[in-house]
Amino acid sequence: MRWLAELSLLFVALIWGVTFVIVQQAIAFLPPLLFNGLRFLLAALLLFAIILFRKETAKLTAKTWKHGLILGVCLTIGYAFQTIGLLYTTVSKTGFITGLSVVLVPLLSLILLKKRPALNAAVGSVTAAAGLYLLTAGGAGGWNIGDFFVLIGALGFAFHIIYTDVFTQHSSALTLTAVQVITVAALCFIGGFLLEDWHSALTAANLTNPSVLSTLLITAFLATALAFFIQTSAQKYTTPTRVVLILSMEPVFGALTAFFWIDERLTAAGLTGCAFIFIGMLLAEIPVQKWLNFRSAADKS
Template sequence: MKPKHIALAVAIMAIWGVNFVAIEKGLDHFPPLLFNALRFTLAAFPALFFVGRPQVPWRWIVAVGLILGVTKFSLLFAGMAAGMPAGLSSLVLQSQAVFTVLFAVLLLRERPRPVQVGGLAVALAGVVVVGSRTGADLGAFLLVIGAAAAWGLSNIATRKASPPDTLRFMVWASAVACGPLLVLSLLIDGPAADLTALRAIDGEAVLALAYVALISTLAGFAGWGFLLKRYGASTVAPFSMLVPLFGMTSAALFLGEQIHPTDLLGGALVIGGILLGLARTPARRSALVRVDA
């Protein structure tokens, strides 16, 4: 990769890592489902009118919109709202790689190589180590694990769709997600809570929403799609392991979250295990390229 493209890849990982801080700030102002609904609404409109028609079958756009947008991010936002720290959330979400391989075996009849199974077992052990200090917030931890599982399933749908334009695909998937999320927010968050949050919106809330919708989703995926087209998933995917580094560091700097020895050990196991699987299974790398939060 050219140095400027390496710098672009690292910058995107920094954007996606800091995104967890923006989510935490947004959740201080909005109920989880409303925040998620507003995020995808802003990501879809008005971009929808400029990106052009979808380039993949509708079934894949709907599938990714519902699995990734509605399910994965709702579980993530709910988990963080329930007490899961932003930095640890950025790390635990990387267990999506384990679920991606599991769903590939179950749904696509793939056979992972032994070294890939071993690497993912190491990564899973890292998630367990991280979870060992979240006993008081076990429910929140399990919500984020559920988000990682939904992300793994959406990776399979995205892989089957093989969108030629990642940004366009994400805009249309965002449009699919925003309607169901608005309905769910009214049913679960409640009209009163939603109205109270909207009435109290301030500059910090607007900045958090703009960051997760415009910078993380649209700008991040525009750059990511460019890199994937130019170099391929096998070259670009390993950069995703920088997301927890930026996520945990930014959470410590901006939110005052403490980094414990178990976080470092668990993070090393998660990142090392996933990188082992990526490095030794070139035919499987494309399943692990979705890293947005």
């Protein structure tokens, strides 16, 4: 069962990586917050319809709502700033900066949960930070406001990873996913109506635009409802470390999609930065110390 869960997570990473390109195209017509509000609202309607169909409303407990609201706030920060960042930076840079959430997790765990990061996690964080510098300031167009927004989004995703690992032990995957998704929809709509020009954005012409409509459907049902349900469910069959490691393929899929779809290319320094970030993500999750101890024991024998 574990191989099926991990294969499903790889599929999630592929979906998220591919959607960087189509989301960037869609937000040319709909502003970021309103786009995410519509995306998550459609996903929430599907999830709550499934809950009603399966007669699982009793599982929508007070604890599930509390945990789902916290996860929803983290996701709102992640998706809102990531989507806004796409207005100002490239798909490839967005994917790899978002991937830094993997190496931010051990640092936040130290602050929030008082868990000291392993040596490999610390080395991975430094390696990824060097890669971030090369990617953004060292030859991929320079550091810009879009990169900063995406980095804030990566912090939101890192908090989401930490709290998901804790909260999935107390609620069903379906109800917890539904609550966090409807929370993101509500918060994005509030922000969109307050900060964006919703009068000119929410028009029939924009909403029926093939690029916008197809992106909303793909991101709502595949990249949101299905993807977060898989992520929440898979932790029952595999470890959080393996979950994060598999999802670290997301920026790689994003960069490959940008290359083949819109011919987006990175400079040599940018490619080196991408490699550093990916290596850092791997180092942050591979149990190097256990491997070294195993090799040492094998040599002695």
